[in-house]
Amino acid sequence: MVESGRGGTHQARFERDVISDQVNKRLSQLDIGDASLVFGRIDQGDLNESETFYIGRIAVWDEQQDTITVDWRAPIAEGFYRATGKHPMGLTRRRHFATRKKVLLGIEDEFFGEDIVDNSAGPVFKGRMTLAATMEQARTGRLGDIVATIQGEQDEIIRSPLSGMLIVQGGPGTGKTVVALHRAAYLLYTYRFPLEGQGVLVIGPNRVFLTYIEQVLPSLGEAGVRLAVLSDLIPRARVRGFDNELIASIKGKDDMKHVVRGAIKDRQRPIRGDLRIGYGLQRLNLTIKDSEEIIREAQRRYTRHNSARAFVRDQVFLKLAESSKHQLLDSEKLKNDLSSGLDIRETLEWMWPSLTAEHLIHDLFGSRPLLQSAAGGYLTQDAISALHRPRSLHASEVEWTSNDVPILDEAQSQLGPRVGHREEEIIRTYGHIVVDEAQDLSPMELRMLKRRSLNGSMTLVGDIAQATGAWAHDNWEGIVEALSNKSGTRFSQLTVGYRLPQPTMDVAIRLLRDTQFGFNPPIAVREAGDEPRFIHVDTPARLPATVVAVVRSELERLGPGYLAVIVPDTHLKTVSDSLSSSGIGHGLVDAGALEDQVTLVPVSLVKGLEVDAAVVVEPAEIIDGEKNGLRALYVALTRATQRLTIVHTRSLPESLIN
Numbered sequence: 001m002v003e004s005g006r007g008g009t010h011q012a013r014f015e016r017d018v019i020s021d022q023v024n025k026r027l028s029q030l031d032i033g034d035a036s037l038v039f040g041r042i043d044q045g046d047l048n049e050s051e052t053f054y055i056g057r058i059a060v061w062d063e064q065q066d067t068i069t070v071d072w073r074a075p076i077a078e079g080f081y082r083a084t085g086k087h088p089m090g091l092t093r094r095r096h097f098a099t100r101k102k103v104l105l106g107i108e109d110e111f112f113g114e115d116i117v118d119n120s121a122g123p124v125f126k127g128r129m130t131l132a133a134t135m136e137q138a139r140t141g142r143l144g145d146i147v148a149t150i151q152g153e154q155d156e157i158i159r160s161p162l163s164g165m166l167i168v169q170g171g172p173g174t175g176k177t178v179v180a181l182h183r184a185a186y187l188l189y190t191y192r193f194p195l196e197g198q199g200v201l202v203i204g205p206n207r208v209f210l211t212y213i214e215q216v217l218p219s220l221g222e223a224g225v226r227l228a229v230l231s232d233l234i235p236r237a238r239v240r241g242f243d244n245e246l247i248a249s250i251k252g253k254d255d256m257k258h259v260v261r262g263a264i265k266d267r268q269r270p271i272r273g274d275l276r277i278g279y280g281l282q283r284l285n286l287t288i289k290d291s292e293e294i295i296r297e298a299q300r301r302y303t304r305h306n307s308a309r310a311f312v313r314d315q316v317f318l319k320l321a322e323s324s325k326h327q328l329l330d331s332e333k334l335k336n337d338l339s340s341g342l343d344i345r346e347t348l349e350w351m352w353p354s355l356t357a358e359h360l361i362h363d364l365f366g367s368r369p370l371l372q373s374a375a376g377g378y379l380t381q382d383a384i385s386a387l388h389r390p391r392s393l394h395a396s397e398v399e400w401t402s403n404d405v406p407i408l409d410e411a412q413s414q415l416g417p418r419v420g421h422r423e424e425e426i427i428r429t430y431g432h433i434v435v436d437e438a439q440d441l442s443p444m445e446l447r448m449l450k451r452r453s454l455n456g457s458m459t460l461v462g463d464i465a466q467a468t469g470a471w472a473h474d475n476w477e478g479i480v481e482a483l484s485n486k487s488g489t490r491f492s493q494l495t496v497g498y499r500l501p502q503p504t505m506d507v508a509i510r511l512l513r514d515t516q517f518g519f520n521p522p523i524a525v526r527e528a529g530d531e532p533r534f535i536h537v538d539t540p541a542r543l544p545a546t547v548v549a550v551v552r553s554e555l556e557r558l559g560p561g562y563l564a565v566i567v568p569d570t571h572l573k574t575v576s577d578s579l580s581s582s583g584i585g586h587g588l589v590d591a592g593a594l595e596d597q598v599t600l601v602p603v604s605l606v607k608g609l610e611v612d613a614a615v616v617v618e619p620a621e622i623i624d625g626e627k628n629g630l631r632a633l634y635v636a637l638t639r640a641t642q643r644l645t646i647v648h649t650r651s652l653p654e655s656l657i658n
Contacts, residue, residue, distance in 0.1 A: 029058050029221040034101045039148035041095040042080050055080050058221040072147050073189040081155035088112035143213045146178045157492045158183045162191050164488035167476055168461040171522035172638030173499025176461040180434050183459055185220040187432055198431025200225045205437040209608045211594055231405045243403045245627050247386050248470035251403040252442025255378040260410045262374035263364045264305050268295055275347055284320040304416025312352040354418050357411035358395040366391025406444035429454040437607055438462040442471035446482040465517035468632045497522035501529020504644050508637045510655050532644040540649050544578035550645055554613045561612030566636045568621040569602040576600055603636050614640035620650035
């Protein structure tokens with residue numbers, strides 16, 4: 001149907017291209033890798049005359065267009081996830097297929113009816129056997145989907161309406177990340193128009209996290225969602241590393257938007273002396289007063305700096321034409337004749353330069369006087385000193401930090417695209433935005449997200465108890481205020497923890513027990529599990545060798561599972577060198593993360609990851625080295641699904657051992 005051939009009408013070729021596009025989209029949906037297509041079945045009506053539907057990752061029909069499998073996102077599949085004994089939703093039976101890849105491991109049936117007594121108290125879990133099998137599987141180094149084991153409270157969040165902002169609070173292991181990704185897939189299915197054209201954006205906290213989640217949406221038949229970190233939204237800037245917490249806290253302040261505005265206004269300047277240009281037998285003049293009038297009028301008319309460049313140029317030539325004493329000159333002809341002259345180009349660049357965000361901020365941070373002028377009372381002298389850095393490179397060669405990204409974006413927003421660069425400099429908006437670990441975002445990062453939202457439709461997931469970094473929030477109020485009208489915001493909470501065994505959860509909960517974040521911890525489904533091990537090392541010199549020995553021991557027990565060694569940032573090189581010299585291959589955050597069985601992760605970047613076993617090194621230094629040290633350690637302690645080992649030389653926090 002879609003092969004190219006010679007001849008044919010324009011309409012025939014157009015129809016062929018449309019069909020080809022649709023075929024390719026369908027093939028992309030059908031490519032689910034080695035995952036099983038079907039994972040459930042529901043029966044409705046009387047058991048003797050029931051109507052049966054098989055629930056799968058995507059919908060499939062036979063040649064007569066009769067349904068073979070129902071897409072898990074379809075309304076008819078809702079009962080598979082929501083039905084309980086008290087509220088059967090018309091079901092008489094729910095069947096779960098426990099699978100590993102395409103191998104059927106077992107079948108589990110749940111029956112509904114008036115003669116079925118449901119005396120369950122607390123959380124109700126569907127498909128316990130399938131759920132248990134999924135939780136006990138070894139990690140693969142990548143996050144898997146939970147489409148076969150979605151529970152009721154998760155499904156309610158996934159199927160929440162598109163409009164407005166949804167905040168999802170969830171403790172460690174409650175599945176908030178996979179719920180957010182399944183929600184993106186559900187929204188694209190349910191609201192295909194308009195979301196397919198508007199786009200769906202998923203924002204993660206770092207690149208390790210994006211690597212970890214990249215397989216989830218394709219396994220659900222959705223490959224059109226953009227996964228990104230905030231720095232990906234500034235395509236020209238080379239971003240590497242982070243600032244220290246002091247500088248990060250300054251750059252994240254909402255007041256930086258005023259500093260950027262001041263920096264732009266400082267580049268909108270009247271000329272310093274009258275401009276005189278020879279034209280034929282006469283001299284044309286542009287006075288300082290003329291240039292002041294042009295600047296004021298441009299500032300009044302335009303909200304974006306670069307949009308006013310053409311207006312300023314035209315007004316300069318108009319004033320020059322009006323200065324003629326012999327005859328009335330045509331300003332357009334004058335522009336054609338003089339625009340390439342050095343004097344004119346220098347004048348325009350002085351009065352109203354065409355600016356990129358990178359040039360503006362590079363110049364700003366490279367000059368104390370420019371910072372002082374742009375600050376306008378919004379920055380202290382100490383803050384100005386902290387932001388200043390030598391300007392030795394061209395702006396195109398600068399390596400920016402992740403904390404510079406929202407400032408560059410603010411500058412781009414206020415500057416607007418340059419003439420001829422609209423496609424690369426326009427800020428794209430999306431029909432829905434999903435943000436993971438939203439509790440760590442600074443006010444400037446929240447502004448960056450808000451300007452990319454087409455209509456305020458967002459899903460934000462996170463855990464206030466796991467908030468770390470320079471802008472860790474203590475509640476959701478500030479985030480909501482920065483992003484949305486409160487009246488359009490909905491809150492949901494995930495209360496059940498699936499990842500952590502109860503012994504590990506108990507240790508982690510003790511850490512925050514006496515803080516404002518220690519209330520209402522998630523209920524652990526896995527009551528049994530290995531007790532966390534605490535290994536004390538006599539001297540700091542023996543710490544690296546002990547870590548190596550623990551890693552070897554864990555690898556012998558793991559089989560094909562994944563191990564994370566979580567260290568304070570200052571220990572990263574030492575532990576990496578020790579592992580390498582001992583012949584233990586391992587991935588690092590910027591080289592091979594999650595590709596090897598062992599990954600070495602600084603505590604500042606471990607958030608959101610899930611592994612079979614974790615070795616946490618020197619908890620006291622994690623606490624001392626981070627602004628929100630207790631919460632950073634809490635994050636580190638809650639990554640492992642099977643075993644947790646803590647290696648330390650310094651004394652442990654009392655709350656951790658009592």
